[in-house]
Amino acid sequence: MALENQTFNSDFILLGIFDHSPTHIFLFSLVLGIFTMAFVGNTIMILLIYLDTQLHTPMYFLLSQLSLMDLMLICTTVPKMAYNYLSGSTSISFAGCATQIFFYTSLLGCECFLLAVMAYDRYSAICHPLRYTNLMSPKICGLMVASSWVLGSTDGVIDVAATFSFSYCGSREIAHFFCDFPFLLIISCNDTSIFEEVLFYCCIIMIVFPVAVVLVSYARVILAVIRMGSRKGCHKAFATCSSHLMVVGMYYGAGLFIYMRPTSNRSPTQDKMVSVFYTILTPMLNPLIYSLQNKEVARAFMKVLGKGKN
Template sequence: MYWNNRTFNSDFILLGIFDHSPTHTFLFTLVLAIFLVALMGNSAMVLLIRVDARLHTPMYILLSQLSLIDLMLICTTVPKMAFNYLSGRRTISLAGCGTQIFFYVSLLGVECFLLAAMSYDRYVAICQPLRYPILMSHKVCGLLAAASWLLGYSDGITVLVVALSFPYCGAREISHFFCDVPSMLTLSCTSTSDFERLMFTCCVVMLLLPVVIIIASYVRVILAVLRMGSGEGRRKAFATCSSHLMVVGMYYGAGMFIYMQPISHHSPTENKMVSAFYTILTPMLNPLIYSLRNREVARAFMKVLGKGKFGQRMG
């Protein structure tokens, strides 16, 4: 494997997404507000599901894993972007860039498989309710979650090792607000066509395979829901599944747009906008979508708030 000394001795420069014009200053402030909402929302979901025993079911365990992933994902990119913007420094070390690549790619992969596991959970709950305790036991749920993390981290390690094996030269300016692999590869001194084919193969596995599982699960779910005699049961099933499908549509649509196109077809502006959508906006929307459309989560949240108010009165 060819390693160029300049790759180790030189920092990269992140051109970012904002300048210091009034409009961009406002947008930067808005991004920070979104970051804080995502931070609080996902942290609250993880803690709420952990402390409320009624939410210790496979569905909510997987949901807590999704919130944990979103929490880690938004912390991978936004703090460094904010530091560079506020300090006026735009550099990032090779180690920092490698860390971003590893966590960013890994977490995207974990979320892909986790969303497929969540769709399987909904399929079993609605289409095989009597066998749910067996087909989706806590052990099976744990195995699905562990497999999602293992596959995601395997993808992250593979992409990291190959991406850092290329020699980078020139101005070393990454036209992005974090070390996004497609944007980095445009700086390579050598051909990256083999790596592009590897990335495409990884995307087929990490994106299309879970999508097939999700589509197959929800086709069966929709058919089962339409056959339901109870209007209340049908409404509850559609409410739960529609929340998941909203998240799936946002996440996979953006991921396929970025990673299933040849690098030569990428527009820096489009890349930054789409990446900002699913690395900043989606982590904020996920807990809102699930909590606002889920009575059990809302009820548990109100219960915690009620205990807090009661404790304050007693104090």
């Protein structure tokens, strides 16, 4: 009982990623700048897709969900990290740590499944254009998105319940800038090998299965594009798919690196750098990748600006 009270009533210590040297102050400012761009970029994407009726299609609905997930993801980790750095605090409560783990792992899981749904959407649009309205009807699209949220949230609940079933009776220092359950397993005084094995198989479902769906979908898309024989059609299809593949490669690659390695092989420095990449940098890149060469998004943006001027 004493161990349980110590686990639930004591704060954890986040060692963070920056100190107060000039170099780290610059890097911290850079992270805040990236956070601001990610926050603004994803918010604009959500509002544009919501306001412009011409963007009320399955593809843009999925993009709005991706932006919403990215927006929630950066707000789960960066504000607490910035507050601790600026205030000099290093602590995070048990409830705060559990909340971060739940939202963080839930949103990662949601995005894993959503990216697979987006790949299926592009496969349906390019390979079965005449049946596309049936294959991606509003009902089917809504069900797939809801399933992504439910599956991701279920993973979050399981990870929180499993992580805090262990005791933390020694050092409560987490070598990270937010609560991530692999880092808590390192400081647990229990044997976590069984959970790590279960986690490995969960990652196969959460990451490898969606990756397989993405690869199969785009393999079919590439074959269909080659058979088109139209240079213009090929260029348009590849332009649409390449942006998605870029996001998928960055996102799943980082996820595999973080979660499919045993605790004994982890390097805190490497893991923190990779975490910064896909929890802060990727949410900033997503709206840029999907909108830079997207004429529909640019048109909607100019339309909103025009109304604002009037």
